[in-house]
Amino acid sequence: MQISTDTEEVLNFLDFASQGNLRKRADLGCILEVGARTGNPDLINKLIHHGSSIYNISTILRRDKLSDDEIINFEKEIENQFQTFFDLLVQISQESEDEAVRDRFEKIYLNDSSGARSNAIDLSFDLTILKDVQTQMRKMNKKEE
Numbered sequence: 001m002q003i004s005t006d007t008e009e010v011l012n013f014l015d016f017a018s019q020g021n022l023r024k025r026a027d028l029g030c031i032l033e034v035g036a037r038t039g040n041p042d043l044i045n046k047l048i049h050h051g052s053s054i055y056n057i058s059t060i061l062r063r064d065k066l067s068d069d070e071i072i073n074f075e076k077e078i079e080n081q082f083q084t085f086f087d088l089l090v091q092i093s094q095e096s097e098d099e100a101v102r103d104r105f106e107k108i109y110l111n112d113s114s115g116a117r118s119n120a121i122d123l124s125f126d127l128t129i130l131k132d133v134q135t136q137m138r139k140m141n142k143k144e145e
Contacts, residue, residue, distance in 0.1 A: 001098040003029045007036060018129045023122035034096045043091055050085040051127030054078060058121050085120060086110060
């Protein structure tokens with residue numbers, strides 16, 4: 001997929017914000033580009049929200065000091081978040097006019113494998129960076145008002 005200059009600038013800023021640690025930069029670029037081309041920021045914002053939740057919950061689940069009940073509750077919640085996340089990726093994939101993007105998303109994220117979940121967590125890391133930048137920008141804008 002051809003990425004616009006505007007999307008590339010956003011990715012460059014996210015590279016800077018993450019200290020060069022974006023994990024799925026190309027896929028994030030495709031997602032942002034599809035959102036821009038289709039004029040559907042709500043879809044992208046939902047993906048950012050659910051991706052951030054997935055990353056945060058997966059981080060919590062790696063902790064050693066969780067009770068059995070906490071683990072069960074977090075595992076249920078992450079399953080719900082994954083389901084919504086994958087549904088949103090299907091929508092984004094379908095809205096893409098690029099067959100290569102649809103094929104890539106099907107191969108990398110939209111299959112029933114543990115690798116798809118690992119890739120989704122990596123993409124969720126990048127979406128968390130984006131959400132953090134959005135939050136910081138909102139705070140800065142409120143201070144200026």
